[in-house]
Amino acid sequence: MQVNIIGTGNVAWHLAKRFETLPSVRLKQVCGRSPVALTPFVDLARKTASIEDLKPADVTIIAVSDDVIASVSEQIPFSNQLVVHTSGSIPMEMLSIKNRKGVFYPAQSFSMEDKVDFKNVPLCLEFEDKADKKLLSELALNLSENIHILNSAQRQQLHIAAVFANNFTNYCYTMAKEICDEHRIPFSLLHPLMEKTVAKAMAHSPQLMQTGPARRGDHNVIEQHIAKLTSQNQVDLYKAISTSLLKHYGKEL
Amino acid sequence: MQVNIIGTGNVAWHLAKRFETLPSVRLKQVCGRSPVALTPFVDLARKTASIEDLKPADVTIIAVSDDVIASVSEQIPFSNQLVVHTSGSIPMEMLSIKNRKGVFYPAQSFSMEDKVDFKNVPLCLEFEDKADKKLLSELALNLSENIHILNSAQRQQLHIAAVFANNFTNYCYTMAKEICDEHRIPFSLLHPLMEKTVAKAMAHSPQLMQTGPARRGDHNVIEQHIAKLTSQNQVDLYKAISTSLLKHYGKEL
Numbered sequence: 001m002q003v004n005i006i007g008t009g010n011v012a013w014h015l016a017k018r019f020e021t022l023p024s025v026r027l028k029q030v031c032g033r034s035p036v037a038l039t040p041f042v043d044l045a046r047k048t049a050s051i052e053d054l055k056p057a058d059v060t061i062i063a064v065s066d067d068v069i070a071s072v073s074e075q076i077p078f079s080n081q082l083v084v085h086t087s088g089s090i091p092m093e094m095l096s097i098k099n100r101k102g103v104f105y106p107a108q109s110f111s112m113e114d115k116v117d118f119k120n121v122p123l124c125l126e127f128e129d130k131a132d133k134k135l136l137s138e139l140a141l142n143l144s145e146n147i148h149i150l151n152s153a154q155r156q157q158l159h160i161a162a163v164f165a166n167n168f169t170n171y172c173y174t175m176a177k178e179i180c181d182e183h184r185i186p187f188s189l190l191h192p193l194m195e196k197t198v199a200k201a202m203a204h205s206p207q208l209m210q211t212g213p214a215r216r217g218d219h220n221v222i223e224q225h226i227a228k229l230t231s232q233n234q235v236d237l238y239k240a241i242s243t244s245l246l247k248h249y250g251k252e253l
Numbered sequence: 254m255q256v257n258i259i260g261t262g263n264v265a266w267h268l269a270k271r272f273e274t275l276p277s278v279r280l281k282q283v284c285g286r287s288p289v290a291l292t293p294f295v296d297l298a299r300k301t302a303s304i305e306d307l308k309p310a311d312v313t314i315i316a317v318s319d320d321v322i323a324s325v326s327e328q329i330p331f332s333n334q335l336v337v338h339t340s341g342s343i344p345m346e347m348l349s350i351k352n353r354k355g356v357f358y359p360a361q362s363f364s365m366e367d368k369v370d371f372k373n374v375p376l377c378l379e380f381e382d383k384a385d386k387k388l389l390s391e392l393a394l395n396l397s398e399n400i401h402i403l404n405s406a407q408r409q410q411l412h413i414a415a416v417f418a419n420n421f422t423n424y425c426y427t428m429a430k431e432i433c434d435e436h437r438i439p440f441s442l443l444h445p446l447m448e449k450t451v452a453k454a455m456a457h458s459p460q461l462m463q464t465g466p467a468r469r470g471d472h473n474v475i476e477q478h479i480a481k482l483t484s485q486n487q488v489d490l491y492k493a494i495s496t497s498l499l500k501h502y503g504k505e506l
Binding site for chain 1: 342360361362373374375377399401403406407409410411413414415416417418419420421422423424425426427428429430431432433435436437438439441442443444445446447448449450451453454455458459460462463464465466467468474477478481482486489490491493494496497498500501
């Protein structure tokens with residue numbers, strides 16, 4: 001199977017590196033805006049190209065920022081091939097009608113310095129033409145054991161769920177660390193608890209694992225905690241999440 | 254070293270089980286309110302006692318609910334021994350003056366069915382009499398490699414930080430799962446992302462690891478997400494945390 005990659009960001013980089021190790025996938029071309037952006041792909045330099053020189057492949061993967069996916073897909077010089085994007089939030093329909101549309105979305109956050117174990121990365125697939133299911137699944141199964149077929153609406157909802165499960169939890173960690181730092185408590189004291197929390201939420205339903213003063217409706221402790229917080233932002237956030245928790249569990253406000 | 258435990262909850266249970274395996278610690282008595290509460294301690298039955306029959310030990314650990322720690326400490330029939338409680342939020346001062354006061358707080362959540370690897374559980378110690386530092390540290394080091402000396406004010410702040418790092422993150426997982434369930438998306442799709450988030454927050458500063466629309470100040474995406482949420486509670490929480498994030502990172506509100 002021949003694959004093209006358009007893009008030079010984290011997703012493009014990790015996919016390119018992985019494809020190069022797979023015997024059943026041939027990375028045909030990697031396409032970036034500028035020689036500078038292609039620098040990390042130096043091992044693959046013989047394959048780098050500008051978009052107007054891109055040749056057809058079984059799958060062409062557009063791994064660029066959300067806001068340029070549509071225009072990049074319009075610039076592809078060939079037609080009637082399978083062209084997929086890798087975004088969680090852009091509907092498949094945004095791709096150009098010149099080619100067969102699809103989505104190849106890895107539900108994981110990537111950064112350049114991380115090693116990615118693709119085996120455990122959930123890959124969410126979507127395709128316009130049912131005949132492309134086989135091709136896209138085959139490519140996905142080469143990378144991961146965790147393949148899902150989601151439509152664009154589901155993928156967008158997954159992306160919103162990820163804001164809660166990733167962005168918002170990370171921000172709670174930031175607040176926790178801020179409190180620790182203010183009182184000269186090593187943040188590492190909370191690490192085992194953080195790991196345990198995520199392990200329990202995965203093994204059981206987080207709904208059933210909830211503990212703490214708001215879960216119990218313990219307004220005394222909530223008030224004590226709020227009185228001890230040092231910044232208005234901490235207070236507002238503590239109140240807002242506690243209020244939501246109290247409502248969720250039908251406790252008195 | 255001889256140790257008594259007062260209490261029959263999760264912390265008491267896990268401590269008792271662990272002490273029984275340690276060659277250098279002898280669990281002298283376990284003390285609970287009723288025979289029913291002591292049922293899980295059946296292996297230790299020869300050691301169970303009611304509080305009026307409790308005999309002195311090197312360390313007597315009160316592992317009961319926060320609201321009865323003070324009264325239980327008053328009921329102890331001996332004096333001038335080291336008596337510690339295991340609570341994150343109760344000041345050491347709440348213990349009865351009859352005995353030497355201390356705190357032995359495991360900063361981890363326990364449930365009956367979990368196996369606890371005490372080696373990684375941070376133990377937070379406090380003591381009134383400096384001479385008890387050695388005794389309490391020795392007991393702690395028998396259980397864990399992760400020992401910290403915190404005063405009551407720090408321990409309370411740690412407890413507040415834990416509300417953010419455990420209670421609030423778990424609630425974010427609950428919201429994420431709710432969204433997944435509503436749209437027939439397996440929650441397991443988010444598991445690798447959840448694990449990665451916690452791993453990054455521990456390895457680096459969560460403050461620096463923050464991503465997402467609120468971090469970028471991307472009001473378009475925030476509005477799109479809010480428009481797609483299905484319950485008022487989800488909307489309120491999404492807005493509140495995003496507002497806090499925008500403020501924290503100095504973005505326009």
